[in-house]
Amino acid sequence: MKAPDHEAEAGQSVKPASDAAVRQTLVDSRRQLLAYLRRRLGSADEAEDVLQSFVLRALSKSGDLRDVRTARGWLSRILATSIADHQRQAARQRERETAMSPEQFDGLSTVPDPELEEAVCNCLYKLLPTLKPEHAEVIWRIDLMEETREAVAAHLDITLNAFGVRLHRARQALKRRLEEMCLTCPVHGYLDCGCEEAVRARRRYANARKGEEL
Template sequence: MLTRKIQYPELETLLARGGQQLLTYIQYKVHDPHLAEDILQDSLLKALQAAPNLRSREKLIPWFYRIVQRAIADTYRKHRREQQAYRRYAEAAEEASLSPEDRQMICRCFQELLPTLRPAYRHLIEAIDLNGKRPKEVAQELGITPNNLHVRLHRARRQLRRRLEAACTFCLDHSYFDCAC
């Protein structure tokens, strides 16, 4: 038995009947009416472009709902990436704003303990935390992946923190900017 391809008018008719319900569903998921309308329009466009390949009328609505659900998930992923990029930018701007006077006031214990770290760890802390280099640049310089760099940086910071906690009890209780060790 030959199956015929669904034509655009059938798709438009089926989607027009449930369009408001679909928009309400998307608004419930994203909590933004304007964003919901954008997602619906993008989903309709994708559906209309792919409709000639759909062969079963019974699968039309579930197929379209999958398109919509993927579009919602993509929106959340994009939003999360934008938030992470903003957070990294804010952290980098904060680090870069450290004046030379503030750098000199950093706990003497920190300055004395930094050379005692493994050379690779010391290099990471100096490059990223003190000199404000972007992690991606440092990873490229070292020939490692960004994920590997983040693991190493975490270990370096953890090692430095443990040494500071063991050696610098006064500053730990008060302030690293008011070192009295």
């Protein structure tokens, strides 16, 4: 996706926040997830790889985010799976060099831990204000507070069908924010930044996307 398209989307999705504020939020959210992944994996490069994998999975599996799955738990499971898959791949690489017992593979759990869930929650809390207020509200109440659709629709005085459309659009907007977060320059904050770090981040994302499509 081209940078101008992202910037246009940012302008359409945000009223109270400026483009600069949105970009800074995306950078901060990206950094927070990377900080968690670096602590977990012990490698900046591996953290970047897992972040790209996480975002791609979230985008490709967005159809799974429906009635009973909240965004927080859904994203936490995707991140946990991305970490576990990365660790399995690394373990297989080590197995080629040294013998490993099958039990060592069994220890790579995809169950989210409290620190992982906290990282995802903090990311969501930062991203929500960058959405339209009506989109942020339904994500907050349904996916974070876990209120029922019926209760929220009644409070908003709209039909369940209309509410379903609004929730779908809100989740699509959140998906776009996740993709923008992955493409945002972690140093300067601009999607179209030409610095080496930004170019490297976009290249990582493009390569990961190609691998996902193969």
